Amino acid sequence: MAKANRPSRGSRPSVPKKRPAPRKRPTPQKRRATGKAPSAAADLSTEEKIMQAAKKLFTQNGFAATRTRDIAKEAGINLALLNYYFRSKEKLFDIVMTENFRQFIRGISFQLLDDATSVQEKIQRIVTAYIDFLNNNPDLPIFIINEIRGNTSKVAQQIQEEVAPIRAHMFRQLQEAGRQGEITPIDPFHFMANLIGLTVFPFIGRPILQRVTGVNDQQFRAFMEERKNLVPIWINAIMHSKK
Amino acid sequence: MAKANRPSRGSRPSVPKKRPAPRKRPTPQKRRATGKAPSAAADLSTEEKIMQAAKKLFTQNGFAATRTRDIAKEAGINLALLNYYFRSKEKLFDIVMTENFRQFIRGISFQLLDDATSVQEKIQRIVTAYIDFLNNNPDLPIFIINEIRGNTSKVAQQIQEEVAPIRAHMFRQLQEAGRQGEITPIDPFHFMANLIGLTVFPFIGRPILQRVTGVNDQQFRAFMEERKNLVPIWINAIMHSKK
DNA sequence: AAGTTTTTTAATCAAATGATTAAATTTAAT
DNA sequence: ATTAAATTTAATCATTTGATTAAAAAACTT
Numbered sequence: 001m002a003k004a005n006r007p008s009r010g011s012r013p014s015v016p017k018k019r020p021a022p023r024k025r026p027t028p029q030k031r032r033a034t035g036k037a038p039s040a041a042a043d044l045s046t047e048e049k050i051m052q053a054a055k056k057l058f059t060q061n062g063f064a065a066t067r068t069r070d071i072a073k074e075a076g077i078n079l080a081l082l083n084y085y086f087r088s089k090e091k092l093f094d095i096v097m098t099e100n101f102r103q104f105i106r107g108i109s110f111q112l113l114d115d116a117t118s119v120q121e122k123i124q125r126i127v128t129a130y131i132d133f134l135n136n137n138p139d140l141p142i143f144i145i146n147e148i149r150g151n152t153s154k155v156a157q158q159i160q161e162e163v164a165p166i167r168a169h170m171f172r173q174l175q176e177a178g179r180q181g182e183i184t185p186i187d188p189f190h191f192m193a194n195l196i197g198l199t200v201f202p203f204i205g206r207p208i209l210q211r212v213t214g215v216n217d218q219q220f221r222a223f224m225e226e227r228k229n230l231v232p233i234w235i236n237a238i239m240h241s242k243k
Numbered sequence: 244m245a246k247a248n249r250p251s252r253g254s255r256p257s258v259p260k261k262r263p264a265p266r267k268r269p270t271p272q273k274r275r276a277t278g279k280a281p282s283a284a285a286d287l288s289t290e291e292k293i294m295q296a297a298k299k300l301f302t303q304n305g306f307a308a309t310r311t312r313d314i315a316k317e318a319g320i321n322l323a324l325l326n327y328y329f330r331s332k333e334k335l336f337d338i339v340m341t342e343n344f345r346q347f348i349r350g351i352s353f354q355l356l357d358d359a360t361s362v363q364e365k366i367q368r369i370v371t372a373y374i375d376f377l378n379n380n381p382d383l384p385i386f387i388i389n390e391i392r393g394n395t396s397k398v399a400q401q402i403q404e405e406v407a408p409i410r411a412h413m414f415r416q417l418q419e420a421g422r423q424g425e426i427t428p429i430d431p432f433h434f435m436a437n438l439i440g441l442t443v444f445p446f447i448g449r450p451i452l453q454r455v456t457g458v459n460d461q462q463f464r465a466f467m468e469e470r471k472n473l474v475p476i477w478i479n480a481i482m483h484s485k486k
Numbered sequence: 487a488a489g490t491t492t493t494t495t496a497a498t499c500a501a502a503t504g505a506t507t508a509a510a511t512t513t514a515a516t
Numbered sequence: 517a518t519t520a521a522a523t524t525t526a527a528t529c530a531t532t533t534g535a536t537t538a539a540a541a542a543a544c545t546t
Contacts, residue, residue: 046522062389064308068504078524083505142392145385146305148450163455189456189466190473193445196452201440204447207391209439212406213432223432230433234481241480289492311534321494326535 049075050082055096059143063093097147101158103137104144109166119177120236127199127231131224134203141204183239194238198231292318293325298339302386306336340390341401346380347387348405355409362420363479370442370474374467377446384447426482437481441474 053075057066068089072079086092112122134140171188178185202209202224210220296318300309311332315322329335355365377384414431421428445452445467453463 062305062307064305067502069502079504080506080525081523084523087505089504142385142388145447145451146389149385160454167455167457187466189452189458189462190470192456193448193452193466193470194441194477196448197440197444198437201444201447202436204388204444205436205439208388209432209436211403212410213435214410215432219432223430223436227433227436233484234437237480237484238477241476310532312532322534323495323536324493327493330535332534 046075046077046081047085050077050085050092051096051099054092055100058093058096059100059137059139062143062146063089068092098158100140101144101148102162103133104140105162109162112166112170115169119173119183120232123195123235124232126195128228130199131228134200135221135224138203138206141200145204184242186239191239195231195235198234199227202227289318289320289324290328293320293328293335294339294342297335298343301336301339302343302380302382305386305389306332311335343383344387344401345405346376347383355413358412362416362426363475366438366478367475369438371471373442374471377443378464378467381446381449384443388447427485429482434482438474438478441477442470445470 050071054066054071057071057074060066068082069079071092072082075082082092086095112126117125167188170191174183174186174188174191177183202220206220210216215223293314297309297314300314300317303309311325312322314335315325318325325335329338355369360368410431413434417426417429417431417434420426445463449463453459458466
């Protein structure tokens with residue numbers, strides 16, 4: 001849920017009496033794992049552990065519903081240390097959010113840029129890459145969508161910049177293909193809506209979809225494997241359909 | 244933002260010292276609007292006003308990020324009255340949630356059941372009805388998706404029951420059409436994923452989609468109007484594509 | 487006007503939560 | 517061994533927030 005919509009809580013009076021000198025994060029140093037294994041991955045730097053835990057919980061529950069105490073527990077460290085490293089929940093969230101988002105966008109952008117490969121081939125690759133990626137990060141799309149709306153600040157800009165060149169490139173390639181009669185001309189908006197809709201949506205709507213169609217988890221995975229082949233065919237069919 | 248994931252807060256000890264006799268909600272009575280108009284719709288019953296406000300905020304922000312005080316303010320009443328009517332945030336949420344969900348499902352179910360209309364015609368109707376509906380309730384899909392995951396209790400069952408007959412019916416009709424060679428046989432899962440993906444997803448992914456494609460709000464609406472015609476064509480193309 | 491119901495006001499609770507602090511403790515580097 | 521850094525412990529703050537209460541005020545019914 002939107003971070004922006006959440007009133008700051010537990011925040012100090014805006015002018016702190018004596019703000020402690022903004023400590024920089026301790027430079028992480030390698031250490032042997034402590035005697036009692038704290039949690040899962042014990043041999044990561046503390047900073048990493050916290051970020052991983054934060055990513056997991058934020059992604060799963062969103063900003064408002066995630067407790068810093070839970071993040072600390074998940075990371076196998078304590079609350080004090082979390083705040084020592086990241087100063088605040090917001091800061092930690094921003095970092096995780098940015099990284100999450102980068103990963104998500106990269107899934108498309110990486111493939112789309114090079115000129116050599118045909119549209120067909122690109123679609124094929126994107127769909128496969130995305131389905132693989134989302135199998136490992138099923139909560140990411142919902143997280144992105146949730147935390148992006150209403151958030152006009154940094155993130156919006158970030159998207160613009162990161163995506164601008166790709167968009168331009170794709171526009172051209174689609175237009176080209178349309179002009180040459182390879183495909184029925186299609187607006188890039190529809191193209192993207194279709195591509196993402198057919199590929200990413202099943203992960204977003206998964207709980208509903210499964211219940212509505214009576215499909216279990218194993219079957220869902222199988223269907224998504226099928227879609228790696230089917231979606232490109234369908235996109236192709238769409239782009240050759242006549243109005 | 245799963246409600247279930249949120250630790251109960253501000254809850255009283257499980258055995259209250261002297262639980263006030265569970266007041267039933269005051270039977271709503273019609274009254275003239277008070278002198279000072281509280282908010283927007285002043286001539287609704289108080290119960291209605293609260294529910295509308297709750298629906299708006301819950302849908303917009305999710306459970307965890309919504310404050311009961313904000314609901315009260317939005318409804319133009321005070322916090323005490325909200326609790327007087329609905330006892331707790333959870334209760335209020337459940338009511339809103341159920342209603343929201345019903346509305347959402349009805350969008351499909353209503354159309355799908357009658358036997359007379361062809362698959363083609365049904366698709367046409369569903370797409371149009373859904374796009375119209377979502378134009379007026381753009382936040383609903385994300386809300387549904389958010390509040391449904393992890394929630395195995397009431398809601399899940401509700402879906403099962405409400406959807407079961409429709410599913411059965413659709414299965415049959417699709418199978419029939421496939422056997423008669425009208426369409427390339429397609430699994431109901433893929434069919435649903437495609438139909439909802441192409442129709443509902445643009446509303447879910449709207450913020451990303453607009454930024455990625457550089458489309459403004461007005462254009463978005465225009466595109467969705469276009470899709471009323473295009474999606475059925477595309478679905479048709481998909482169902483006639485050969486592997 | 488009298489009586490009932492609905493709503494407001496204002497104060498207050500208890501718990502959750504984000505954050506901070508100081509002192510102890512552990513770990514690693516020198 | 518000494519030293520510095522990293523981490524834990526435990527206590528504590530300040531707020532937010534869901535919820536309750538009692539009494540006053542307003543609105544409505546009869």
